[in-house]
Amino acid sequence: MNIDEVVNLLQKELNEIEDKIKKLKTKETEVKNTIKTLRENLQITVQCDKCSGEGMYFHRSCAEDEGDFKVCPKCYGKKRIKVI
Numbered sequence: 001m002n003i004d005e006v007v008n009l010l011q012k013e014l015n016e017i018e019d020k021i022k023k024l025k026t027k028e029t030e031v032k033n034t035i036k037t038l039r040e041n042l043q044i045t046v047q048c049d050k051c052s053g054e055g056m057y058f059h060r061s062c063a064e065d066e067g068d069f070k071v072c073p074k075c076y077g078k079k080r081i082k083v084i
């Protein structure tokens with residue numbers, strides 16, 4: 001085997017390795033997307049106990065019957081909180 005043959009052989013090997021890496025990266029993206037979807041499907045939520053599922057709560061000021069509605073600090077207005 002002369003030097004040209006060795007170089008050609010090595011280049012062929014390197015091209016094959018690059019192809020394998022490309023395929024693995026594509027597969028990695030697919031697997032990550034699948035895991036993301038599975039995680040989203042697995043999330044269990046319940047009604048927020050801080051605002052009783054209203055998303056807002058009445059923040060009473062010092063004076064009686066006065067105050068204003070604020071976005072719930074626990075569920076951030078989403079009305080539900082994650083259990084998992």
Ligand SMILES: [Zn+2]
Binds near residue numbers: 055
């Ligand atoms: Zn809430």
